[in-house]
Amino acid sequence: xxxxxYAIPGLTNVLxxxxxxxxxHIEERPDLYEKYLGGIGIATNLMLEEYKxxxxxxxxxxxxxxxxxxxxxxxxxxxxxxALFRSPLNGELGESYAGGxxxxxxxxxxxETIVIKGASRYPVYVAVHDDKVTFRDASSIWxxxxxxxxxxxxxxxxxxxGRRSIIRIGPAGEKGITYASVNVDTYRHFGRLGLGTxxxxxxxxxxxxxxxxxxxxxxxxxxxxxVSMLYDTIVKTGLTEKYHNxxxxxxxLVLNELKGLxxxxxxxxxxxxxxxxxxxVFADKYLIRRVSCAGCPIGCVHIAMLKxxxxxxxxxxTLNISYDFELIYALGSNLGVADPEAVLELIDACEKAGVxxxxxxxxxxxxxxxQQRGKISTQxxxxxxxxxxxxxxxLRAIELVVQAPNEFYTALGKGVDYASKKYGGEEFAxxxxxxxxxxxxxxxxxxxxxxxxxxxxxxxxxxxxxxxAAFNRPIPDEKIVEYIIxxxxxxxxxxxxVACLFxxxxxTYENIILALKSIGIERTEEELKELGKDIFxxxxxLKKKFGFRFENLTxxxxxxxxxxxxGMLEEERVRKAIEMYREKRGV
Amino acid sequence: xxxxxxxxxPARCIGCYSCMMACARTWYDTISLKNSRIDIQTKGGIxxxxxxxxxxxxxxxPCMRAxxxxxxxxxxGGGVNLNEEICDGxxxxxxxxxxxxxxxxxxxxxxxxxxxGVCPKFCxxxxxxxxxxxxxxxxxxxxxxxxEDTNPVSPTASHKELYxxxxxxxxx
Ligand code: SF4
Ligand code: SF4
Ligand code: SF4
Ligand code: SF4
Numbered sequence: 211x212x213x214x215x216y217a218i219p220g221l222t223n224v225l226x227x228x229x230x231x232x233x234x235h236i237e238e239r240p241d242l243y244e245k246y247l248g249g250i251g252i253a254t255n256l257m258l259e260e261y262k263x264x265x266x267x268x269x270x271x272x273x274x275x276x277x278x279x280x281x282x283x284x285x286x287x288x289x290x291x292x293a294l295f296r297s298p299l300n301g302e303l304g305e306s307y308a309g310g311x312x313x314x315x316x317x318x319x320x321x322e323t324i325v326i327k328g329a330s331r332y333p334v335y336v337a338v339h340d341d342k343v344t345f346r347d348a349s350s351i352w353x354x355x356x357x358x359x360x361x362x363x364x365x366x367x368x369x370x371x372g373r374r375s376i377i378r379i380g381p382a383g384e385k386g387i388t389y390a391s392v393n394v395d396t397y398r399h400f401g402r403l404g405l406g407t408x409x410x411x412x413x414x415x416x417x418x419x420x421x422x423x424x425x426x427x428x429x430x431x432x433x434x435x436x437v438s439m440l441y442d443t444i445v446k447t448g449l450t451e452k453y454h455n456x457x458x459x460x461x462x463l464v465l466n467e468l469k470g471l472x473x474x475x476x477x478x479x480x481x482x483x484x485x486x487x488x489x490x491v492f493a494d495k496y497l498i499r500r501v502s503c504a505g506c507p508i509g510c511v512h513i514a515m516l517k518x519x520x521x522x523x524x525x526x527x528t529l530n531i532s533y534d535f536e537l538i539y540a541l542g543s544n545l546g547v548a549d550p551e552a553v554l555e556l557i558d559a560c561e562k563a564g565v566x567x568x569x570x571x572x573x574x575x576x577x578x579x580x581q582q583r584g585k586i587s588t589q590x591x592x593x594x595x596x597x598x599x600x601x602x603x604x605l606r607a608i609e610l611v612v613q614a615p616n617e618f619y620t621a622l623g624k625g626v627d628y629a630s631k632k633y634g635g636e637e638f639a640x641x642x643x644x645x646x647x648x649x650x651x652x653x654x655x656x657x658x659x660x661x662x663x664x665x666x667x668x669x670x671x672x673x674x675x676x677x678x679a680a681f682n683r684p685i686p687d688e689k690i691v692e693y694i695i696x697x698x699x700x701x702x703x704x705x706x707x708v709a710c711l712f713x714x715x716x717x718t719y720e721n722i723i724l725a726l727k728s729i730g731i732e733r734t735e736e737e738l739k740e741l742g743k744d745i746f747x748x749x750x751x752l753k754k755k756f757g758f759r760f761e762n763l764t765x766x767x768x769x770x771x772x773x774x775x776x777g778m779l780e781e782e783r784v785r786k787a788i789e790m791y792r793e794k795r796g797v
Numbered sequence: 798x799x800x801x802x803x804x805x806x807p808a809r810c811i812g813c814y815s816c817m818m819a820c821a822r823t824w825y826d827t828i829s830l831k832n833s834r835i836d837i838q839t840k841g842g843i844x845x846x847x848x849x850x851x852x853x854x855x856x857x858x859p860c861m862r863a864x865x866x867x868x869x870x871x872x873x874g875g876g877v878n879l880n881e882e883i884c885d886g887x888x889x890x891x892x893x894x895x896x897x898x899x900x901x902x903x904x905x906x907x908x909x910x911x912x913x914g915v916c917p918k919f920c921x922x923x924x925x926x927x928x929x930x931x932x933x934x935x936x937x938x939x940x941x942x943x944x945e946d947t948n949p950v951s952p953t954a955s956h957k958e959l960y961x962x963x964x965x966x967x968x969x
Contacts, residue, residue, distance in 0.1 A: 284828050286815065310843075314814070318829060361842055372838045373830065396844050424829035434822055441815065445921045446961045454956035501843050502813040507921035509811030530844060729828075 221248065221280055224256065225321040225343070227336060229412050230270060230328030232345040236321075243322075247731075248279030249708035250305070251741065252323050253294035254748045260325065261755060267296040267304070267404075268386075268411035270329035276316065277324075279708040283317035284425060284433075285725050286441050287450075287713040289503035291316060292705060296756055297403040298388040298411075299569070299625050300644025303753050304403040305665040309503035309710060310395035311375040312419065318373070319421025326412065335378075335416040337368055340423060348415035355381060357393040357564035360416055370420025378416035379406040380564025382612050386410060387623040389569035389646075393561070397501065397511050397532040401566045403645065403665065428730040436728040443716050445507050453510035453712045457500075458535035459489030461649075462543075468681060470652040470674070470775035473543045474598055475575035476640045476768050479651045479775070483548025483599075487538050491550055498530070503710065510712055516554045531558050539649030540571025545578070546598025555601060559608045569625060572646030574607055576626045580635050590618035590633075637767040642666050643758075651769070652677035653776030655690045658787045661763055662694070664749045669711060671697045677776050687783065691790045699742030706741065750797050760792055798929055799874025801854040801912045802835075805926040810847040812837060816916035816925060823915045825902070832902050834910040835925075849924060852876050852898040852910035856934040860909070863893035874912065875934025881906050921960065 221243045227234045239252075246252050253275045260273045274295040281288035291312045297304035316322060319340055326336075330345075333352040337344045351360055357380030364376050375395055383390035383406030390406030391399045400406070409415070427433035444450055452460055465471040466484035473481040485491070496514035503511070516529045531554050541547060541556040560567045578596040580586045588595060592615065596603055614620040621629040626646050630639035640647050642657070643666035650656045652674045659673020660666050668674055671694040679685060685693075700719075701711065707725075709717045717725070719735045726733050770781050817833035825832045835851035854875030861869040861877050868883035869890060886905030902908050917925040929937050 286813075358844075365842055371840075372836070376842070396842055422829070422831060424825075424827040424831050426826060427828060430822070430826045433828070437818075437822070441919060446957065448955070448957040448961075451956050499808075499846075500811055502811040504812070504814050505818065507811075507813045507815045507919070509813060509922065 221322055223321065224252075224323045224325060225338070227324060227326045227343065228328045229326065229330045229334065229336075229345075229414060232330070232334070234343045243280075246741070246745075247706045248282070248322060249277050249290075250292050250294070250702060250705040250749075251745055252706075253277040253292050254745060254752060256323070256325060257294050258748060258752055260327070261296075261752070263755060265296070267298040267301060268408065270412065271327065272296055272408070273325050273327045274405065274408050274412075275323065275325050276312075277708070278313045278316045278322050279706050280729065280731060281707040281709060281725055282313040282322070283505060284729060285437060285505075286444055287506040287508060287716065288707055288709045289313050289506045290705075290708040290710050292708055293392070293400045293405050295403075295405055295408050298386075298407040299404045300627065300666075302643065302666075302756050302758050303664055303749060304405060304408070306400040306402050306405055307669075307705070307708070307711075308377075308392070308394040308398045308400045309506070310377075310398035311504040312377060312394055312398075313708065314504040315373065315375040315419040315421050317421065317425070318423050319419050320423050321419075326414070326417075329411060330413040333413045333415050335364065335418065336414065337418045339368075339370060339420050351415055352384060353381070356562035357381075358396060358562060361393070361396055364416060364418055368418050368420075370418075370422075373422050374418060374420030376416060376418045379409045379414075380562060382563045382565040382623075383407055383410035385612060385614060385623070387565055387612060387614075388625055388628075389566040391564055391566045393564055397513070398503065399566075402568065402667065404566070406564050427728065429728060432728040436724055440716065440721065440725065441507060443721075444713060449715050450508050450712060453508050456489040456493055457510050457512045459492055459512070459533060459538055461535045462488045462538055463490070465650065465652075465775075466543075468652065468678070468775040469773065470650055470656075470677070471543050472539060472640065472647070472649055472651050474546045475544060475572075475579045475638060476647075476651060476772050477579070477638075479772050481543035481546075481548070483546070484543065486548050487542045487550050487553055489535070489538075492533055492538075496550065496554065506710060508710075508712060514554055516551060516558070518551075518555075529554070529558055531561070533557060536649055537567045540568045541604075544571050544575045544649070545604060547601060547604070548599060549601065552601035556604055556608070559605055563608060563612045565608075565612070568648055569646040570608060570611070572640055573611070573622050573626050573629065574604055576630065576635060576639050577607070577622060579638055580633065583635070585634055586618065590616070592616060592619075636764070639766055640768055641766065643763060650674040650677075651772065651774045653680065653774040653779055654687060654783060654787060655680065655694065656774075657765070657769055657779060657784050658690065658791065659694050661765070661784070661788060662760075662791050663698070664746075664753060670701060671695075677774070680776050687787050688790060691787055691794060694791065695794060698746060699739060702742040702745040703738050706745070746795070750795075760788060760797075763788070799932050799934070800914065800927045801874045801876065801930050801934065802851060802910060802914070802917065803854075803926050803928045804849045804851065804924060805928075806922075806924050807849055808846060809922045810837070810849060810924045811922055812839070812843055812847045813921065815919040815921065816849075819916050819919040823913070824911070832908050834898075834908055835916055836897075850897050852894075852912070853896050854912060854930070854934055859893040859895075860890035860899060863889040865889060868907070869909075872912070873932050874930050876912055877909060878911075879907055879909055
């Protein structure tokens with residue numbers, strides 16, 4: 211296919227920003243977009259081009275890449291931006307997705323992909339307004355105690371209200387906590403694997419993008435028809451009901467019932483306090499509104515209001531906090547916290563610090579068990595006594611992890627894998643591939659899925675869903691492996707578009723083909739499936755360069771000591787399934 | 798029967814921009830937020846409620862009075878009709894509309910809501926509605942009969958039950 215025939219408006223360039231020299235340039239890369247369309251496809255290839263063997267995750271030369279796709283800002287619920295980097299947490303592939311206004315702002319600014327390299331000598335923030343890129347001294351907002359406040363300040367100094375996205379880090383990113391997150395427009399995040407740490411190392415406090423350009427479809431009528439169809443499918447069928455309704459936190463009771471909800475550092479898989487931290491309770495008592503990513507009619511972002519008394523004289527403050535299933539698991543069941551208000555306060559503390567909440571929850575759960583087993587004492591914790599359900603000490607612990615006043619807390623700030631290698635307790639450090647696990651203990655599909663996923667995330671292959679199916683009707687292990695492979699490839703295609711995975715059942719291959727066609731891009735199902743496989747191979751190539759080896763995967767004993775949804779799991783069985791996966795994948 | 802757009806339930810807005818995208822792609826062949834006749838604004842990021850800025854369908858439109866060329870005429874049901882041939886982009890109407898509902902497009906023509914009814918079909922949260930009004934634009938008062946308690950519609954209804962039955966969003 212030649213460039214002239216390729217009728218995607220935009221989708222040709224890459225904006226390169228160099229923080230060392232505070233300069234930028236634009237490269238035309240129609241070749242890349244033609245082949246890979248956008249998102250993870252583009253980002254993976256650019257990373258392969260840019261990465262020089264031996265560059266560490268926090269070295270200035272290490273690039274970070276943000277990419278949107280052909281459907282971003284064009285169709286409903288295609289709202290995500292992919293960030294690709296080398297993870298400071300596990301040294302592996304750092305891949306994370308965030309919603310908010312970022313994808314729409316990038317797309318309408320005319321830059322579908324941004325590569326950021328170098329490091330500034332002093333804190334800066336970068337503002338992109340359509341084609342203008344400016345670098346501004348951010349020393350005065352460095353050291354702010356809250357990632358939320360950074361947005362409040364930049365909203366005042368920069369133009370583009372309502373058409374922009376502000377992504378920024380908090381103290382955790384500045385301090386080098388290896389699982390620091392990047393806050394996207396207050397309520398969304400690049401959460402996992404430490405993009406915030408990479409920002410911090412580059413002295414990049416924030417990136418602001420506003421765009422108000424337009425895109426045109428060569429077939430506007432067809433485009434309008436397709437939008438209507440997709441909008442109806444999202445809003446008027448039951449396909450996204452869960453997210454319209456209770457949201458992901460609906461899963462607290464579901465997984466608890468299935469005995470797949472990690473509790474107290476996965477010593478158990480169901481929580482006696484689940485009833486009080488359920489999605490139902492949060493909705494009934496605390497939910498005040500839902501908001502959406504720009505361009506998504508679902509509005510899955512659930513905002514709770516917490517009214518907190520701070521003096522006997524009836525003085526109150528109110529906090530607006532967004533919550534989700536994973537957060538309630540990480541700071542609720544996994545820490546034995548059954549008080550919903552305590553969960554909200556802990557979420558708020560992590561939000562302000564700018565850390566990945568799943569990682570923080572698992573780290574604190576591990577530390578609690580370590581202390582209970584007498585493997586660490588109050589000497590290491592500087593007097594703090596951690597115990598299940600104790601909100602006050604967990605709030606303090608979050609502060610201490612970010613401040614890193616001694617060796618122990620510094621180790622906690624490097625993740626549970628690092629800390630357990632140093633202090634022991636690796637058997638119950640619930641990580642896979644060096645990443646603290648999300649809130650599922652459902653069986654083979656989940657444990658296998660997290661192990662083999664290129665970013666060790668349930669979002670790559672939904673292994674837990676295979677387990678849920680196996681719970682109802684036993685499925686042979688080989689079928690579970692095949693399910694995971696198919697799901698990975700399908701999601702890679704969605705991640706090129708870049709659609710929100712909550713709409714994965716709306717954007718079937720058929721609908722993706724139609725959506726692309728209506729803006730002048732022809733693809734067949736075979737081509738898309740091949741694209742998914744190609745991306746897998748490219749990502750694996752990259753992971754190998756970063757040092758990943760299947761042979762080195764450790765499987766902590768805890769996964770085999772606590773019964774899962776589908777019963778006791780044996781290490782042998784997981785190892786075999788990993789081998790099966792490798793054979794089928796040819797890696 | 799005259800109809801007009803009404804921002805019926807502003808606090809229900811989720812900030813999805815579906816209305817803006819719909820307006821822009823209907824009246825300009827564009828995929829963007831540009832030239833949408835309705836504007837969704839944030840005052841303090843998405844931490845604070847959204848504001849929906851759109852023509853209020855004035856019964857006696859100040860924008861019309863302010864236009865020196867007579868490009869704006871009274872619309873049946875309130876608001877104005879714009880004669881694009883005549884409009885020269887002077888911007889007087891923008892000044893006159895304290896709703897802030899008018900802007901100019903790239904061709905320097907005023908962009909004002911036509912009360913066409915497209916955007917409510919793309920609002921997933923009942924923020925926007927088309928209401929029936931007198932030709933003058935006055936609110937229509939009809940014999941309602943007994944009033945039912947309709948709010949909330951049904952606390953147990955699923956999203957699909959609430960919205961699945963509605964007229965399709967297919968544009969005219
Ligand atoms: S479903 Fe939620 S996360 Fe996904 S695009 Fe919509 S609002 Fe954003
Ligand atoms: S544009 Fe403004 S002044 Fe004119 S009719 Fe509408 S609300 Fe009134
Ligand atoms: S009623 Fe029509 S013209 Fe007015 S804002 Fe809605 S879509 Fe645009
Ligand atoms: S479509 Fe409705 S909910 Fe969405 S931004 Fe517009 S008014 Fe708000």
